Structures are given as structure tokens and as C-alpha cells.
């Protein structure tokens with residue numbers, strides 16, 4: 001069925017799913033069934049939703065963004081101490097304009113954190129490109145501890161939401177666990193968007209972040225309040241604003257869910273504008289499959305489309321994307 005173009009991004013209270021996520025009878029509770037229905041509707045028709053009732057405290061969400069503001073205010077020489085390079089496994093700080101989307105220099109600076117690999121992945125040739133310890137700044141002092149706590153909590157939340165997505169697709173709750181995404185790769189991007197008017201040569205940059213889909217399974221975005229910047233293209237090609245709603249995450253699905261669902265849940269193009277007067281922070285967390293997993297349509301999703309989605313190894317997809325981000 002062709003997607004039904006939505007004109008606004010739905011809000012889903014995921015609280016029943018988060019509260020009951022470890023219950024073996026998860027899919028039978030009426031409140032959970034209600035969440036599953038809403039997830040199905042959002043994933044089929046727009047690929048984006050606001051999550052409330054997610055259990056991550058407002059204090060932690062705010063702390064993550066205010067520490068990020070503090071970091072980006074540091075002098076360049078201090079930020080460059082954790083500079084991202086090919087030999088750092090593309091982990092660390094990238095200055096303004098270093099990230100490229102489709103040939104344009106994105107108007108943002110960022111720090112990238114990737115999950116660190118255990119011994120089984122360390123020997124994989126494919127993983128070498130993104131290998132390495134994460135790079136943590138000395139200042140702000142609490143930065144590392146807060147971000148690590150945040151990653152732990154968002155891993156748990158993503159797992160709970162994906163149990164709902166699995167049930168929505170008609171599978172078992174643990175479909176995205178075990179060899180598929182039971183040992184998930186993850187990425188945390190701490191992004192700073194300067195107001196374009198504040199730049200010396202604004203013409204040398206594209207927009208904040210050029211239009212793209214996300215690479216993995218699920219993205220949870222924690223964005224500064226009061227700065228509209230993120231836009232989502234609906235299925236009729238209209239750009240919708242994903243304005244910040246304090247205390248919520250903007251959640252969207254990535255390329256791997258399209259393959260696993262055999263095209264039923266499509267990732268949505270989105271972009272970031274920096275037309276505001278203030279420096280904007282956004283911290284997306286990307287929950288991904290196991291690095292070495294071959295992603296292919298789930299057997300119970302084969303009927304979702306006449307044409308079968310082509311399998312990919314998640315790590316290959318990621319490495320290709322990371323390399324083109326700096327081309």
C-alpha cells in the first residue's frame with residue numbers, strides 16, 4: 001500500500017512499552033497494542049515520530065546539550081586536541097564544514113563517538129576503518145561520564161522501542177536482538193550548528209546538514225528548544241518542520257529497517273537548516289545492527305513488496321557512508 005502522506009509528525013507515548021518491555025507477554029497488553037498500532041502507522045507513513053513517556057530524565061537530556069554548548073565554546077586549539085582523523089577511526093572532533101553531504105560542506109561542527117569493538121570484531125578487516133578508542137575532551141570535566149550514562153540509557157530505550165517495532169511488523173518481540181542487533185553498534189553525534197549569519201564566508205557552506213536518510217535502525221534526536229531547524233520530507237515531497245518539543249525525542253527509522261521490513265518501513269529524507277539567530281545543539285543517537293550482520297528481508301516481511309530488498313552487511317554500509325562524508 002502506498003504511504004499516506006502525513007502533514008505533521010505524530011507523537012507516541014511509549015511509556016507502556018518501556019514499562020513492560022521485558023514481559024514475555026508484551027504484545028498482548030491492550031496499552032502496548034495501542035502503542036504498536038501507532039508505531040506501525042508512523043513507520044509506514046512518515047518514518048518519524050516524537051517519543052514521550054520514554055523514561056529518560058529531562059535533567060539528563062538538558063545536561064547533554066548544555067555540556068555540548070560548553071565544549072563548542074572552547075578555543076579551537078582545545079577542540080582540535082580530540083581531532084577526528086582516518087587514524088582515529090573517524091572518531092572525534094570535526095571542525096565546521098569538514099562533513100560533506102552530497103558534495104556540499106555542511107554548516108556544522110561535531111564530535112563523533114562510535115561503539116568500541118570487542119575482540120571478536122577487532123579482527124575484522126572491515127572494522128579497521130572505524131576502529132579506535134573514542135576521544136573524550138578534558139573539558140567540560142563531566143562530559144564523558146554524562147555522555148556514557150546517556151548512551152547506556154538510550155541503548156535501553158532503543159531496544160524497547162524496537163521490540164514494539166518488531167511486533168508491529170508481525171514478528172516476535174526479540175526479532176531485532178541476537179545475531180541481528182543483540183550486540184548493537186551505536187553512534188553518538190554531538191553537533192553544533194552556528195547561525196549562518198555569524199560566519200565570515202557563509203557562501204562556502206551548504207545548509208546545516210544536507211538531506212539524507214540515516215544508516216541504521218533507529219535514531220533518537222535530542223535537540224535544543226526554541227530553534228526550529230530539522231525538516232522532514234513527507235511522502236508527497238513536502239518539507240515538514242520537526243520543531244523541538246522539550247522533553248521529547250524525535251525518533252526516526254534508518255536504512256536497515258527498510259531492508260529488514262522488505263520496504264514496508266522506509267527511512268525518510270531529512271535535513272537541517274541553520275537560519276536561527278542562536279547556536280543550536282542537536283545530539284542524535286543512532287542505534288544500529290550488529291556490525292557484522294548481514295541484513296536481509298525478514299521471512300515474515302517477504303510479502304510486503306513484490307521486489308525483494310537486496311541484502312547488505314551493516315558494517316559495509318556504514319564504512320561506505322563514513323568515507324563519503326569526508327569526500
Ligand SMILES: O=C(O)CCC(=O)C(=O)O
Nearest residue numbers: 189221223230272282284
Ligand atoms: O541536527 C539534527 O537535528 C539532526 C541531524 C541528523 O539528521 C543526523 O545527524 O543524521
Ligand SMILES: [Fe+2]
Nearest residue numbers: 212213214270
Ligand atoms: Fe539524520
